[in-house]
Amino acid sequence: MFFSTIILAAEDMGPNPIAPENKELLWGAGSFLVFLFVMRVFLVPKVKKGMDARYGVIREGHETAQATRSSAQGDVAAYEASLAEVRSEAAARIDKARQTLDTERQAKMAQAAERIASKRAEADKAIEAARAAARGEVAAAVGSVTARATQLVLGKSPDANVVKRAVDSTMSGGRS
Amino acid sequence: MEALATIARIAAEAGDAATPADLKNTAAAASAGYAYGLAAIGPGIGIGIIFGKAIESMARQPEAAGMVRTTMFLGVAFTEALALIGFVAFILLKFA
Amino acid sequence: MNVTTLLAFEFPPINVLLRWQDVAPTINKVVLIGIAAVLIGTGIFLAAARKDPKVAPKGARNLAEVIIEFIEKQIIMQTMGSSGLAWTPFLLSIFIFIYLCNVPGVIPFIQMPATARMGIPAFMALMVWVVYNATGIKHQGPVGYFKSVLFPPGVPKALYILVTPIELISTFIVRPFSLAVRLFANMLAGHLLLVIFALLSEALFQARDRILIPVGVLPFAVLLFLTGFEVLVAFLQAYIFTTLTAVYINMASHAEH
Structure with a gap:
């Protein structure tokens, strides 16, 4: 018994249920150490290498897909x-056309207004002249009537300037 | 009733024929039961608390569930060890 | 006449449950299970290593990769962080060996977990003890390691009179002892439970009173349930042993306590 100092085993009852048996302990130890050695030195590194390689391939695939996607996005x-450029160009052209249209229309309107104004001025002048x-x-x-009336009343012909002044003042006073 | 009477008779006969070794075995069997039963109380409560708290924290923070689960199993392992030592005492008293 | 013979129910002595006839003077059932565990584990990984690693894994390779990823993601990353990934082969071997020693407890006609005998758990715990102490000495030097274990920093000086003996006992005695006893006692308890319910249902199914025969369904249902539970326990004990090993190694290789 390996640990037989800890637990006293009964002789004729077979092995103690608690204490470890030498053969189990030694065989278990030996087989586990062999297993550990084989795993540590050969098997795990090989499997890990394969896993890493495959993950590398998968990651590469991911990266290519990423690159393709980004180039497609570009x-x-x-x-x-380019679409926006064309669109803005079209918009500029439309704006320009609209502007030229606007300026032409304004020019024509100004011409028409000028013509109307000149005609109105002519008409005004004619009216003023007629008035x-x-x-x-x-x-x-009125002057001749006034001069005649004055002659008839006073018997003498009045001064033409005086008559004219009086008539002017009367007419302008009547108007005001 | 008959079975109980049989048991009583057998027990009486056994009591008459008891040797010191039998008495020792009887005492060992009885105390083995007590040993395991008493050793299971505390760890039972403790494991209940651990799992309850772990579920609470996992429900509160599901993103930390992996960490909580590992720590929970560690705590359960340490708490359970006491009950298992009780079980070993049971085996020792009963069979060894 | 004995009380138990009322049911024709005789619980065999525990050594009958735990032993086979020795095949050879130094080889018994437990030894055979241990060797078989090593052969099966080696076989799985040998088959895995032979397969083409480029194609999608299946069969043995898939199994091996799932186990490796479980060890790395669920045990090492959770307890040691990425600096502990160099320990993968060691922890992987421990996990596979203990699991394959546990699981015969629920395989019909074998039904004996090799870890229900103290030999293998004791060796594993001793080996882990040696490994984590050696790791601590290698990483911190002998003086630094024992200083950081026995005099953990951040403790008031007066408390060392209390802390140092506790740390001494817990690190160097209780840890390996509890590792071994936890594994061993869990598997032995499960094995005894299965034996008890199997014997009880057998005794009830073969009872002389016909009325007792249908009652045997109850322990048989419990037996089935417990067998499923033991499948879980076999995995869980291997997982806990490996996780604790990782924690101990991690504690030893870092100075902070």
């Missing part, structure tokens, strides 16, 4: 950039 980005002529006629008629 392509998509370039396409989108001035009418006033002159009225003033002359």
